[in-house]
Amino acid sequence: MFLPGRPLSIGFPEGNDALRLRDLGISSALAVGVAVLGLPAVAQSAPTEMVDVIVTLDAKTVDPAAAASAQTDRLSSASSVRSVYRHALKGYAARVPASAVAALRAAPGVAAVDYDGTFTIVGASSPWGSWPAFDNPTGQAQDTPTGVRRINAHTNPNLDIDGVDDKRIDVDVAITDTGVDFDHPDLNVVSRADCTSGTCVDNAGDDDNGHGSHVAGTVGAIDNGFGVVGVAPGARLHSIKVLDSSNSGQWSWLVAAYDYIAARSTTIEVVNSSIGGGGEPAALLTAVRNMTSRGVVLVVAAGNNNENALNSAPAKYDEPITVSALADSDGKPGGTGGAPSCRADQDDTNADFSNWGTQVDIAAPGVCINSTFRDGGYNPSYSGTSMASPHVAGAAALVASVNKPTNQSGVNALRDYLTAAGNLNWTDNSGDGVKERLLDVGDPTKFPPAAGGNKPPTASFTSNCTALNCSFDGTASTDPDGSVSSWAWTFGDGTTGAGSTTSHTYAATGSYTVTLTVTDNQGATNSTSKTVTVTGGGTNQAPAASFTHRCYSNFNPPLCFFDGTASTDPDGSISSWAWTFGDGTTGTGRQSTHNYARTGTYTVTLTVTDNGGAKNSTSKTITVP
Incomplete structure (x- = not known):
């Protein structure tokens, strides 16, 4: 994730958050003609001030384009519709007179109105990366980047990382970014769309910045003997451009991109969004929820401000997989690699810029990452949670290539699968008190998951x-x-x-x-x-048992995931976790999964034992859907 600018209300002073309109509470679904008749009249004098807004319509709206045209025409002849959303939400983006926003807010069938805003990558002076000369990759021996090595992808025989292009991961990954160099010889780009006009245009948009191509290479650069190799080598990449050449984008463009992807959810398994910021419109959360509810896995960067990830969207949302950055200099655990090659930091610790907090799901390498770049080139020195996120997107692609989610529960199950497979072989110096697991795809029995086998x-x-x-x-x-x-x-x-x-x-x-x-x-x-x-x-004090759970109805038989990591011991450490699942079966371990034979209500008990032998138990009644 790059450092975003604070979204601005176009046509109003910066920071005028009071002008944002959301959740207007109008839920009736009316025909377009009725909506027009119900719209309060607006003075016909020519407006002197125009604003960009995002309108969320009632979810039952049949024709968002017709509603958009009718509503904006009624406001003013100067109004214009910039994009229409049909799949991730029902709504549209428009430019309207500032004086007409109240009338639009009151229109029947309108659920919410937000002012659009901008987000941006910092410029060429960014400390998160550099801009090297663009080298012709021909003749360059393939590098296995430190990030790919640190997550053990190169040791997994299933990924077959050997410099020979004889195996490509059968999966589709969308990159919402500055675009992807669509004819880069090290990338398998199969489609592209440019959403920077507010409407996503097929077969348009190239990477005129480099950031998006760098992200794409970490996800899926081809294992072909030159350049670099990605986590999911040869994955089919879909370039979705949401940032222009000056590194600036509007929230409405990102909403349009998620709407575009939602329409293609049967094809696209994973989306990487190394973008974000504050002051986002309510429509963004609606778009994210409806896209992931179709089984599309969204992986996002936590942010680069060394602050709580809850301050940045879409990282703050529960639906995506939110990724923090690890500083790694040698592709190995142990913390003995010295400072990274491109910036000062400490090996095998939180990157000093990375956002943190309970909203972060998993960590991945994000400092001095070598990857593909624009114009057929490579960049060995980009850093940021932008670079960490595509490692996880690549890992998610490995899993989705075999077990594609079909709804939000499936997306959550995939997230739990990745975190459970992670390791703790790094030092968390963020000070947030929560040590997330580090991505690890080295186990050939898990990546990709396979039917049968050991x-x-x-x-x-x-x-x-x-x-x-x-x-x-x-x-x-x-x-x-x-x-x-x-x-x-x-x-x-x-x-x-x-x-x-x-x-x-x-x-x-x-x-x-x-x-x-x-x-x-x-x-x-x-x-x-x-x-x-x-x-x-x-004198040994007793521990305190505590656990959370998630149950998934899309597994047959039903699957529940139990996590007892919240259990604590006041004067030592917990040495064992023992589970009774309420159906006559038991389990052990800090985290445990269990397949129930049938749906119903069960009483689950966790008993923890500390290093001094003291025990404590807690029980919950769960419902298996």
């Missing part, structure tokens, strides 16, 4: 500490279609161990992150991490 094991362990001595038990680890063959431990102080059970003596009190990695009899692996606190003695 299923990975599930790592699980308990711990018990007395003074500086801790014992660890990984025998609860399981494998659904085989057996666990090895257990590998890292104790968080630079030492390691092996075996299903082990013990370790720490040199000093404190909190340590312990990781257990288990490998099954067919080579699949799984890891889990917990924080243990070595206190050196004292």
